[in-house]
Amino acid sequence: MSTETLLLVEKCSHAFSFYNLQTGQRETSVALPEYPHEFVVDSQQRYAYVGHYGVEHSGINGPGGHRVFQIDLQQRRLVREIDLGHYNRLHGMQIDAHDRLYVLSEEQSALLVLPNPQTDTAPSRAVSSGGFKSHLFALSRDGETAYCMNLLSHTVAKVRPWDPLHSPVLCSPGLKPEGYALSDDEKTLFVTNRISQTLAAIDTQTMQVRLTVPSRLDPTRLYLHRDGQRLLVTNYGERSLSVVDPITLKERAHVPTGGRAIALSYHPTQALAYVSLDDDRVGIFSLDTCVFVGYLATQREPDVSKVVML
Numbered sequence: 267m268s269t270e271t272l273l274l275v276e277k278c279s280h281a282f283s284f285y286n287l288q289t290g291q292r293e294t295s296v297a298l299p300e301y302p303h304e305f306v307v308d309s310q311q312r313y314a315y316v317g318h319y320g321v322e323h324s325g326i327n328g329p330g331g332h333r334v335f336q337i338d339l340q341q342r343r344l345v346r347e348i349d350l351g352h353y354n355r356l357h358g359m360q361i362d363a364h365d366r367l368y369v370l371s372e373e374q375s376a377l378l379v380l381p382n383p384q385t386d387t388a389p390s391r392a393v394s395s396g397g398f399k400s401h402l403f404a405l406s407r408d409g410e411t412a413y414c415m416n417l418l419s420h421t422v423a424k425v426r427p428w429d430p431l432h433s434p435v436l437c438s439p440g441l442k443p444e445g446y447a448l449s450d451d452e453k454t455l456f457v458t459n460r461i462s463q464t465l466a467a468i469d470t471q472t473m474q475v476r477l478t479v480p481s482r483l484d485p486t487r488l489y490l491h492r493d494g495q496r497l498l499v500t501n502y503g504e505r506s507l508s509v510v511d512p513i514t515l516k517e518r519a520h521v522p523t524g525g526r527a528i529a530l531s532y533h534p535t536q537a538l539a540y541v542s543l544d545d546d547r548v549g550i551f552s553l554d555t556c557v558f559v560g561y562l563a564t565q566r567e568p569d570v571s572k573v574v575m576l
Contacts, residue, residue, distance in 0.1 A: 268575040272540060272562070273314060273339070274548065275302050279565035282316055282337055285548075287573070290562050294342045298335055304359040304402075304570050306367070307339070308383075311574050314339055315367055315383055317356035324372070324401060324417060330355035334369060336383070339576060350389060353378055358402040362409030368427065370414065375400050377412055379427050396423025396434025404448045404455060413455050413470070415443045422446075422457060424473050437473045439466035445487035449512070450494050456512065458485035458499065465499065465515045479515040482508055489530055489539075491553065498539060500527035507541065509556060519556045523549065531571045542568040 270287040281295040282302065303319035318331025334348040334356065350356065350369065358370030367383035370376075375398055378389035395403070397416025400423075404413040414423045414434075420441050426432035440459025443466075447456040455468040458481065465485065467477040484503030490512060491498070497510040505526050509519040525545030532539050537553040540562075548568050550560040 271574055271576045272548070272571055273305070273307065273574060274542070274564065274571045275305055275316065275569045276565040276567060277301055277303060277569045278322065278567035281565060282314065282335070283565065284342060284576070285562055285564075290560070292564070295565070296337055296342065296344050298344070299331065299333075301331070302335065303357055305572075306359045306361040307572055307574060308361060308365045309363075310365075311339055311576070313337060313345070313384065315359060315361070317359045317369060319355055319357050319372075321355070324357075324399065330373065332356065334359075334367070334380075334383075339574065348380070348383070348387060350378060353389070353392070358400070358414075360403065360405035360412070362405060363407045364409060366409050368403070368405055368409065368412065370395065370400055370403050372400055375416075377403065377414065377425060377427055379409075391427065391430070393425050393427050393430070393432075394434060396425055396436055397421045401444060402446060404446045406448070406452050411452075411470075413446065413448070413468075415446055415457070417442050417444060420461075422455070422468060422473075424470070435473045437468060437475060439468060439475050440464045440478065445485060445499070447488050447490040447497060449490065450492075454512075456488055456490065456497060456515075458488050460484050460486060460502075465510065467512075467515060477515055482506060482517075482520070486527075487529060489532065491532060496553070498530060500530065500541075502526050502528075507551070509553075521551070521556055521558075523558075528568070529570050531573060533573050540571050540573065542571060 272285040320331030353371035355372040395414040397419035399418035423434040440462030445458035482501040525543030
């Protein structure tokens with residue numbers, strides 16, 4: 267019988283863990299090398315692919331990691347490591363509707379593609395991220411277009427992973443763009459600008475900024491709900507969440523989080539969000555009432571998560 271399970275990277279415990287959402291208990295952890303980070307899951311929920319960032323956060327110098335960890339979700343074990351060579355500080359990870367894997371090398375400013383990640387031993391193509399210190403990226407469902415968040419060059423770059431002759435198209439929505447969310451019709455890219463302390467909406471066709479509004483202190487990530495009616499913004503600097511209107515980018519609700527909110531994921535059917543906090547908890551946030559209705563105790567520094575049935 268399948269059980270609702272929260273998959274969770276615990277960055278400072280160097281683990282990929284499985285939490286039973288019925289009991290709230292951690293059932294299994296897969297040990298990984300130091301500081302794993304972003305991960306994605308394939309469409310069959312057979313494998314998770316975890317990027318090895320290899321340092322605690324983007325402000326720390328060092329080469330970081332250069333491997334992708336392939337985890338069998340049914341057997342709950344590390345199957346293999348895919349060595350990406352000199353492409354290091356692997357952070358942004360996405361998977362498209364065809365189960366092709368995309369990996370962003372922050373250090374090399376390159377977006378890599380593994381068309382068959384279950385068996386590939388190396389990327390088959392790479393394109394420039396269009397900037398420097400490329401941390402995260404949004405991906406169209408078909409995998410044809412990516413939008414890279416370049417922290418050090420303060421740009422967002424539109425790139426075409428499958429078109430070797432395409433030149434990146436840039437815009438600068440603010441200083442240190444990091445968080446992103448792509449609208450369901452893929453016509454709008456929402457971005458957080460951490461140093462500018464703004465939220466921006468970018469027209470993906472023209473790569474022009476349509477709207478910019480002030481945010482709360484140090485907005486790191488933002489997540490568009492599947493209903494298209496609300497964005498959740500993690501305000502790292504003031505330990506809070508903002509519920510934001512995606513049309514106006516104005517705040518509808520503001521909720522203190524206690525610990526700093528690092529990342530979140532939505533429940534696939536219920537109006538819940540699972541918010542990773544730096545005080546070693548995952549908060550269960552009700553989108554209907556805008557309150558935390560429970561918490562999961564975790565290992566050190568819970569980060570990216572996803573709810574699956576296993």
